Amino acid sequence: MTSILFRRVQPNIVGTILRKNVEHIRNLSSITSTAEKITESHKYHVTVVPGDGVGPELMLCVREVFNAVGAPIEFDELLASELMPGRSSSLADIVASFRRNRVGMKGILTTPAISEGGDLMSLNMKIRRALDLYANVVRIKTVPGLKLRHQNIDFIVIREQTEGEYSALEHESVRGVVESLKITTYENSRRIAKFAFDYATKFNRKKITAVHKANIMKLGDGLFLESCREVAALYPNIKLETMIVDNTCMQLVSKPQQFDVLVAPNLYGNIVSNLAAGLVGGAGMVPGESYSTDVAIFEPGARHPFLTGAGRNIANPTAMLLCGVNLLQYLHLDSMAQKIEHAIATVIKQQRIKTRDIGGYATQRDFLRNILQQLEY
DSSP states (O other), rough: TGGGGOOOOOOOHHHHHHHHHHHHHHHTOOOSSSSGGGOOOOOOHHHHEEEETHHHHOOOOOOOOOOHOOOOOEEEEEESSSGGGSSSOOOOHHHHHHHHHSSSEOOOOOSSSSSSOSSSHHHHHHHHHHTTTEEEEEEEETTTTOOSOOSOOOOEEEEOSSBBGOOOOOOEEEETTEEEOOOHOOOOOOHHHHHHHHHHHHHOOEEEEEEEEETTSTTTHHHHHHHHHHHTTTTTEEEEEEHHHHHHHHHHHHHHGGSSSEEEOOOHHHHHHHHHHHTTTTTTTTTEEEEOOOOEEEEEESOOOOOOGGTTTOOOHHHHHHHHHHHHHTTTOHHHHHHHHHHHHHHHOOOOOOOOOOOOOBBHHHHHHHHHHHOOO
């Protein structure tokens, strides 16, 4: 491994992804440089997978808000579900649509504990693998107007999501003994570390915390840490610290303001991002996004489909609406994104209309109606 530092340095991954994807979409749609000049014939095609539980109704909220601001978005909708496999589009069709449009929105897909036919790899995992969606980004930020234990939180969780414990490699070696393989590779560890440092550089973040359990998994998590340290040597202006995952969880609930950017392998990243979502209001408040070198997908940051809330008009649409905001920013439709984000922030800050998950009694439609009213001003 002594020769690793002398390998050719990759270009800025985050900048390359954003530039490559947006330029491709603009070329496909012949879109002019400013949102004001876009006509009905010039629209961005965005793949939409509503997901399970409250996903479909939340996606309808996004459509209404986009229509209210005149966003030039054409949704190509596909159904995907492991709960209703007979109604789900094929994996090939889903992947082809994301590859064609290069940008999409996705609700949360429920992964049953036991799948049909005993398939070990979930539909989510298959989509990520097929598209090589290796980087998941979740921003944890407090929103004024919510009564929370902690205020002034603003940090990023970056998760590697193609390997680790999610490799779907399990077998029963002898009766009653199951072996589950955790796969850690140098290439993927270095790639997510490079993404994290490029992200920190682009958005002026000063510290990265590498989350691990190398005290126990000395080879696998040790390789992840070694990759992070190798990449950190190329970014002298960004501080790297390492933290064991169990201590990370304790520090998050006791003093979350100490964090700036966290980078983690697959399972730890999932746990940390869901725990962190609870610090700022829960699953209904936190947006996320997943990236490959060719595709960007915007989806809620917490993995909770809220199956019991489907059709009851109670789900908080904020997370999905903020996914829409991030989508518009990604497409450089900044004025529309800012208008929607301001409307959401205003409704929450006024504290008159809040859904149950953030301490109120309003329905989903009440909350959305107030956002639409704000957009009229």
